Amino acid sequence: MTDxxxxxxxxxxxxxxxxxxxxxxxxxxxxxxxxxxxAGHQVRGxxxxxxxxxxxxxxxxxxxxxxxxxxxxxxxxKGEAYPHLYGPLPLALVKSIADIxxxxxxxxxxxxxxx
Numbered sequence: 001m002t003d004x005x006x007x008x009x010x011x012x013x014x015x016x017x018x019x020x021x022x023x024x025x026x027x028x029x030x031x032x033x034x035x036x037x038x039a040g041h042q043v044r045g046x047x048x049x050x051x052x053x054x055x056x057x058x059x060x061x062x063x064x065x066x067x068x069x070x071x072x073x074x075x076x077x078k079g080e081a082y083p084h085l086y087g088p089l090p091l092a093l094v095k096s097i098a099d100i101x102x103x104x105x106x107x108x109x110x111x112x113x114x115x
């Protein structure tokens with residue numbers, strides 16, 4: 001559906017993933033049985049809904065095609081399709097890593113490419 005997919009992580013999750021060489025999922029991902037990913041246009045909404053109040057996040061960018069059949073686009077309860085990864089995310093597949101921080105006005109700032 002899109003060429004790139006994104007994963008928003010808390011800093012501690014990123015540190016653990018780096019130590020392991022893979023991201024096996026957040027507690028929410030593990031509960032749901034897949035890693036929740038986002039298309040670029042979904043990242044801001046995901047941050048607003050699930051990371052409200054967080055000042056410090058990490059954004060991983062992955063080429064969707066590299067995830068193969070483990071990546072599935074599934075419709076959420078609100079009717080929008082989201083990418084879900086069934087299996088761990090090897091960090092070797094991560095194309096780029098960026099910080100999401102709050103600006104002086106308290107708004108989250110995103111890297112280029114996130115509308």
